[in-house]
Amino acid sequence: FYSRNKHRPFLLFVSLLHVHTPLITTEKFQGSSRHGLYGDNIEEMDWMLGKILDVIDKEDLKNTTFIYFASDHGGFLEAHRGNSQLGGWNGIYKGGKGMGGWEGGIRVPGIFRWPGVLPAGTVIDEPTSLMDIYPTVVQLAGGAVPQDRILDGHTLLPLLRGTEQHSRHEFLFHYCGVFLHAVRWHQKDSGTIWKAHYATPVFQPEGSGACFKRGICPCFGDGVAHHDPPLLFNLSQDPSEANTLSADTEPL
Numbered sequence: 001f002y003s004r005n006k007h008r009p010f011l012l013f014v015s016l017l018h019v020h021t022p023l024i025t026t027e028k029f030q031g032s033s034r035h036g037l038y039g040d041n042i043e044e045m046d047w048m049l050g051k052i053l054d055v056i057d058k059e060d061l062k063n064t065t066f067i068y069f070a071s072d073h074g075g076f077l078e079a080h081r082g083n084s085q086l087g088g089w090n091g092i093y094k095g096g097k098g099m100g101g102w103e104g105g106i107r108v109p110g111i112f113r114w115p116g117v118l119p120a121g122t123v124i125d126e127p128t129s130l131m132d133i134y135p136t137v138v139q140l141a142g143g144a145v146p147q148d149r150i151l152d153g154h155t156l157l158p159l160l161r162g163t164e165q166h167s168r169h170e171f172l173f174h175y176c177g178v179f180l181h182a183v184r185w186h187q188k189d190s191g192t193i194w195k196a197h198y199a200t201p202v203f204q205p206e207g208s209g210a211c212f213k214r215g216i217c218p219c220f221g222d223g224v225a226h227h228d229p230p231l232l233f234n235l236s237q238d239p240s241e242a243n244t245l246s247a248d249t250e251p252l
Helices: 036-058 130-140 157-161
Strands: 067-070 110-113 171-176 179-186 193-201 224-234
Touching: 036 067, 067 130, 130 157
Parallel strands: none
Antiparallel strands: 067 110, 171 179, 179 193, 193 224
8 A cells, every 4th residue: 555655645544453352363462461362452453553654664654644543432441351351441530431421431542653743752631532633634635624514623733733732622522422421621711621421321330430230331321320410520630530529619
């Protein structure tokens, strides 16, 4: 693909099966890590990405290729085989895959590479969205996004280049299927990020942080709790969403 397209603009979208259950891992990488099958799967994914990057470098495309590596959701907490966790881990963040609002289900890292254009080693801690890929690619291609509708995505280039310091997303709406579960507000004048949860999955067992009895959390029905007023968190100070705010604890 690269050798055929290296003399013209191209878009390559690689959607890996890796770090997604079932953890399809070739024999070569089984037992290659200290972290079981999930670790082996990551090792193989890392090798595959390395092969892609090697070809880009070999074809002398490194300085003209914008690369964005990301995931579409956090770890799948309910995926287990015996005592072995097959679906990843979300660190301090509550919840996981299939949960429309909790940070563990939606907060994933993004890694960018474009030597000579994007400053190396930069860490940006701003909320963006995979919906931003479309307007970013359109801008890179020299096109213009449609003006006859409101787009939910924003180009990432000003943020990545450092010409803008904050994400253009003042609000991000977090859905589970077609159901709105939570809304994030990036308060511009203070830099504080608030999140309101209108619906949350009912964890089974209670307090477990996942829906182990169901296999994955539902988006609606008896497996969801509705909140009126919504649960409110200050993600800037409480990224693990452990302390619900009230008018008594947060006058603002």
